[in-house]
Amino acid sequence: MTTVRTSVLPPYAAHLRVYEPLAAYPEPERARWQAYAATHGPDASVPEHSVAPAALVEQRKALAEVVGRTPRALPDRESEQAFVRQLDGVTYVCPWATRLRSWQALDELRASLPVALLDTVLPPAARAAATAQRERWQAGHPDDRPWILTSRWEVPLRWFLPFGAEDRCFVPGSAEDRRGQVAPALFYLTPMAQARRRVARAYRALRERQGLGSAGGPARGPAGQGGPLVQEVEQIGRWLEEFHPRSLVELDYGGLVHLLGPERLAVEDSVAEVESGLLALRSGDEAGAVRAYETVTARWRQVLALRYAS
Template sequence: MQDVTAVRTSVLPPYAAHLRVYEPLAALPEPDRARWQAELAGRGPDAASADQPVARAALEAQREALAELLPRPSRAAPSWDGAAREHEGAFVRVVDSVAYVCPWATRLRSWQALEELRDSLPVTLLETVLPRTVREEALAAQASWRSAHPDARPWILTSRWEVPVRWFLPFGPEDRRYLPAGGPGQGEGVEPAALFYLTTMAQARRRVARGYRVLREKLSGTPLAEGAEEVGRWLEEFHPRSLVELDYGGLVHVMGEQTLAADQSAGELADGLAALRAGDADTAAQVYETVTERWRRVQALRQAN
């Protein structure tokens, strides 16, 4: 953990990983489809192939999010007046000449983050960050918005200071893309390192279902088994020809390139499940401990001064 990646930019992404779904542009409803077709024609994709990360676009999204913190009084989420649509950004990938879109859904994700914040911070600190009146207004808006959008779900899940082990279930070692830092950036010095996995929805669902079956049989009721069911249910919400991406995001800046190059968490978890399926519980337990210990070390950095 000593070889921390240096990034020459005035804004660092948060130390968070992201699980994303990109739906085919052609599958989006109007008017969203037409809007994104026009924007894609004007600015191009954030990643023009399966081997390119969306790191630059994610950094730009972070800049926009920081700008949203400037208004006073504080806002817990983008405002909603009962009629406004979610006219905001998305990550766009092009793979094999097909365009895929992952909307940010900032309002929905902000409300989810507010719930997590409420559960994780002491009341006094929470009151300083977001006063009670601001939280109450946000929760009232959330309830109203939910009644108008009962089937809404985020295209992006976020985890701070770790990649949850269950998030590796949709991927195989062949889906891994690691790009060391280097090469010219776009006015920001060198390109930062990136580590991400990308696969098809069909493969992701198949792997999660297969993993869940063995976990339910061998380790029913454990956090990993319940997590596999949770990931599987979330993936079922999207178009069957979507793409699924696990992006280490800002975690690359605390893990360091040596650790990133050696990280094979998805492949190790797949090996552990294969051992569990074959009845080799000792090997499966050893693999699981290796993966979880790796992420415990990253999580420990949260408390570092």
């Protein structure tokens, strides 16, 4: 298990990860990850262990890449590191895939910043070079996908769907923060088969019933037409289908633990509330489903609003 003492405060971001068993990787990639896992050791050897200390190592390396250098759109080479979990004698690997995720982050940056500010952060020439490199890479790796999705300042509602309340793991102390104090961790871990079933059930329920239509929520429409939430659930389902059926799926609140604080974190259980809302929806109690939806979204809007706090 990786341990680290660092002054790096994790970014306010949550992560959705997939850990695939070694058998899922083709040779010679399998042999490489097997050797890596044997040398590196597991970051978590029981389900109740968090990989938060290893995540701090990843963030520290990323910070070292940019400090004191001219900003680059993406790393020169793909990372050869991964998060490693061991469960019931099986080794599971979640590659960092830093370069691939950097390309995706660049797309998000383009969508979120005005052009003038974007040009200041990353000049057009750097973005054009990154795009050209990505196109060349994709030509030789058409099926590659990230093992890690990242969301800044919030946990998207659709990310709660693969999990059940029984998957919740709250660790009062996990990794040290910048003040040398031990920060808590909150994560959910579940088998891929269970995650797919839950997402499929949620998708069917949302398709069969009217949208949850509330302020800021999916628009109402005839049953079966769906809305933004239905489309987002479908995207998550398709992403999960890309991986080995015996994989593990993890939702890690990551640096958001610093925004929520220990007391709120100890009682935070959006997964159970989303489960309750879906149960109400399937039983025809749309009012109950709307209440659950609004409760969860209101909570995360409050967290998201901290992005603009001074």
